[in-house]
Amino acid sequence: MALPVAYWVVLILFGMGLYCILTERNLIKIAVGLNIMEAGLLLFLVRMAYSPGDRAPLLGTGVIRMADPIPHALTLTAIVIAASTTALLLSFIIQIHRHYGTVDIDEIRSKMK
Amino acid sequence: MNWVIALFDAGVIGVLLIFLVISAGAAIAFRNVLNSVLALSVFSIVLALLFVIYQAPDAAMAEAVVGAGLVTALFLVTISKTGATGGDG
Amino acid sequence: MKLHRIGVAILIVILSVTLAGALAELPSVEQRTSTSQLTRRVIDGGLQDTGALNLVSAVLFDYRAFDTLGEATVIFAAVAGVVMLFYQAPLHPSSIGLSMLAKRSLDSIGPFVFLAGMYVVLYGHISPGGGFQGGVILATLTILISIVYGLETERRLLDPTFKTTLESSAALLFMVIAFGGILTGEYFLSNLSAGFPRGEAGSLLSAGSLAPLNAAIGLKVGAGLALIFYSMVKREPE
Known part of the structure; x- marks a missing residue:
C-alpha cells in the first residue's frame, strides 16, 4: 500500500500504546501507554492536514498554499483535553495507592477480595 | 535546487519519525x-518538532508546553507520592 | 502470562491491518483541500469573516467557539474532580525549596516566563499561540515557583481561593462575551456580526471578540492547571 510513512508510524504508535495498556500491570505505565496512543492520534491529525509544499496557516505573509487549519484546531483541543484527563487519571492513581498501598493491578485485585 | 530541499525535508522527517518510534519504545x-x-518527555519534544515541520505551529507550541512541561511534572508528582518506581533497568 | 501477551499482540496486528486499510481509503490531501468547501471557506474567507490572521485561532474562537466552550467545561470538570479528590488532604509544607543559586536563577527568568505567557495569550489572533498554550505556560510558572521556592511560598503568593475565583470569573467573562452576541440580536458567540470592532488586521486590538475570548481561556486554563498541580502536590508522601 502506498501509505505515507507517517501513517505507518501512527499505526505503530497506536499499537504500541494499546499493547502497553493491555499488558502492563503498573497503573503509571498504563497512563504512559494512554499518552502514547493519544500522541499517535495527534500525529495522524496533523499529517492529514499537510501536503508537501504547504506553509503554516497564517495570513498576511503572502502565502497562497497553506495547511488545513481545521485539523490543527482539533489537535489543539485534543492536546489540552488529554492533559486534563491525564491529570484526573493520575489523581485517581494517587488515591488508589493511598487506599491499597500499591499501584500493581494484580495486587489491588487480590486485596479487593 | 528544489529537489535538494525536498530530499533534505524527507531526510529530516524520516530521522524524526525514527526517533519518535524509538522513544515511544x-x-x-x-x-x-x-x-x-522521562522517555515520554523526550517523545513529546520530538513530536512537537514534527508538528513544526508539518506546518502546525499552534499544535507544536501546545504539545511542547503540555507534553514536556505539565504532564511530565504531574507524572513526577505521582511517582513521588506513590513511591513506586517498579524495579530498575 | 506469556500466552496473554501473544494474544494481545495478535489482536493489535489485526487491528493495525484494519486501520491501515481504512487509512488507504482516505482521499489524498491535495484532493481534499481542492474540493473541501469547508477548508476553502476558512482559508479564503477567514480574514473577511473574523479579522484574525491566525486561522487556527479563527477556527477555535469563531467558527467553532461553541466547541471551545465545551472544552473549557471539560477542563473545569477535571479541575473540580482533582480538587475534590484531594480536598481533605492537609497542606504539607515539607520543602523549603532548592539552593540559593536556583532561587536567584528563577528570580531572573521568572518575569520573562510570565511575559512570554502573556504575549502568547494576548497575541493569539495574530501569531501562533492563544489562550490554551499561554495558559499552560503561566501554569508552568507556578509549578516552577513551587519547586524552587517550596509550596508554602507559592501558596502565599497565589492563594488557592484566589485561583478558584480567577478560574470561575474567567469562565463568567467567556459567557458574558458569548451572550453579548444575543443582546445585539445576533446568535450566541457571534463575533463581527454582533458589532465587535474589526480593527486593523494584524494589530493587537483587532478581530472583535477573539482577543477577549483568548484572554478568558488563558486565565481559565492557567488557573485551573495551577490548581490541579497544587492539589496533587500538597498531600504528604506516605
Missing part, C-alpha cells in the same frame, strides 16, 4: 517508571 520497555516518564 523506550517509554514502554523501561521497567523503571521514572525512566519511562
Whole structure:
C-alpha cells in the first residue's frame, strides 16, 4: 500500500500504546501507554492536514498554499483535553495507592477480595 | 535546487519519525517508571518538532508546553507520592 | 502470562491491518483541500469573516467557539474532580525549596516566563499561540515557583481561593462575551456580526471578540492547571 510513512508510524504508535495498556500491570505505565496512543492520534491529525509544499496557516505573509487549519484546531483541543484527563487519571492513581498501598493491578485485585 | 530541499525535508522527517518510534519504545520497555516518564518527555519534544515541520505551529507550541512541561511534572508528582518506581533497568 | 501477551499482540496486528486499510481509503490531501468547501471557506474567507490572521485561532474562537466552550467545561470538570479528590488532604509544607543559586536563577527568568505567557495569550489572533498554550505556560510558572521556592511560598503568593475565583470569573467573562452576541440580536458567540470592532488586521486590538475570548481561556486554563498541580502536590508522601 502506498501509505505515507507517517501513517505507518501512527499505526505503530497506536499499537504500541494499546499493547502497553493491555499488558502492563503498573497503573503509571498504563497512563504512559494512554499518552502514547493519544500522541499517535495527534500525529495522524496533523499529517492529514499537510501536503508537501504547504506553509503554516497564517495570513498576511503572502502565502497562497497553506495547511488545513481545521485539523490543527482539533489537535489543539485534543492536546489540552488529554492533559486534563491525564491529570484526573493520575489523581485517581494517587488515591488508589493511598487506599491499597500499591499501584500493581494484580495486587489491588487480590486485596479487593 | 528544489529537489535538494525536498530530499533534505524527507531526510529530516524520516530521522524524526525514527526517533519518535524509538522513544515511544523506550517509554514502554523501561521497567523503571521514572525512566519511562522521562522517555515520554523526550517523545513529546520530538513530536512537537514534527508538528513544526508539518506546518502546525499552534499544535507544536501546545504539545511542547503540555507534553514536556505539565504532564511530565504531574507524572513526577505521582511517582513521588506513590513511591513506586517498579524495579530498575 | 506469556500466552496473554501473544494474544494481545495478535489482536493489535489485526487491528493495525484494519486501520491501515481504512487509512488507504482516505482521499489524498491535495484532493481534499481542492474540493473541501469547508477548508476553502476558512482559508479564503477567514480574514473577511473574523479579522484574525491566525486561522487556527479563527477556527477555535469563531467558527467553532461553541466547541471551545465545551472544552473549557471539560477542563473545569477535571479541575473540580482533582480538587475534590484531594480536598481533605492537609497542606504539607515539607520543602523549603532548592539552593540559593536556583532561587536567584528563577528570580531572573521568572518575569520573562510570565511575559512570554502573556504575549502568547494576548497575541493569539495574530501569531501562533492563544489562550490554551499561554495558559499552560503561566501554569508552568507556578509549578516552577513551587519547586524552587517550596509550596508554602507559592501558596502565599497565589492563594488557592484566589485561583478558584480567577478560574470561575474567567469562565463568567467567556459567557458574558458569548451572550453579548444575543443582546445585539445576533446568535450566541457571534463575533463581527454582533458589532465587535474589526480593527486593523494584524494589530493587537483587532478581530472583535477573539482577543477577549483568548484572554478568558488563558486565565481559565492557567488557573485551573495551577490548581490541579497544587492539589496533587500538597498531600504528604506516605
